[in-house]
């Protein structure tokens with residue numbers, strides 16, 4: 001009998017709802033901020049090196065020369081130096097065209113299972129415009145899960161329940177859900193063991209769990225001589241004659 005398994009993670013979903021205003025005609029429209037604003041941003045973490053998370057800074061009203069603003073990153077649940085590269089400085093926004101600037105923050109890739117993490121980009125000291133939205137939220141979605149393996153237990157036919165142990169190669173800060181199902185090898189489902197399809201959940205911070213529902217069948221020995229046995233309604237019964 002073989003056990004097939006597939007590992008899933010129970011992740012943390014986040015959603016961002018853009019700010020809307022309702023115009024005179026009753027239809028929703030994006031507000032044009034009069035001062036400087038910064039968008040939120042999100043990215044899926046890589047496994048090595050860095051990848052850029054892009055924040056857009058923009059101002060409303062007419063084109064204006066000499067618009068600048070200071071920026072600085074700040075930890076929330078993400079940590080500068082291990083999840084992203086801290087940054088601070090002064091950025092200039094275009095006088096015309098998009099009236100905007102792009103701020104790229106390097107996100108550090110790794111292979112460590114983590115929760116979704118966030119950090120801030122805070123704006124201050126605007127020149128040429130006021131601040132309408134002084135904070136961007138950066139969301140790093142993790143893409144790492146532990147590797148799962150399963151052992152090869154054995155049990156005598158009279159041994160009752162066969163227990164498989166599923167192990168993870170590292171802990172995770174989230175629960176790992178592993179789907180499993182039995183598949184026939186030389187043993188036959190229904191006469192040698194009972195088929196099972198289910199999920200095993202290994203809690204956050206733990207590295208193993210047990211599947212203990214594969215009972216060899218029948219659980220008691222069949223006599224070598226009379227009575228002969230037949231199977232009915234999922235159980236073995238003596239067959240007369």
Ligand SMILES: [Ca+2]
Nearest residue numbers: 046047110111
């Ligand atoms: Ca990764």
Ligand SMILES: [Ca+2]
Nearest residue numbers: 082083110114
């Ligand atoms: Ca990370």
Ligand SMILES: [Ca+2]
Nearest residue numbers: 110112114144
């Ligand atoms: Ca990671």
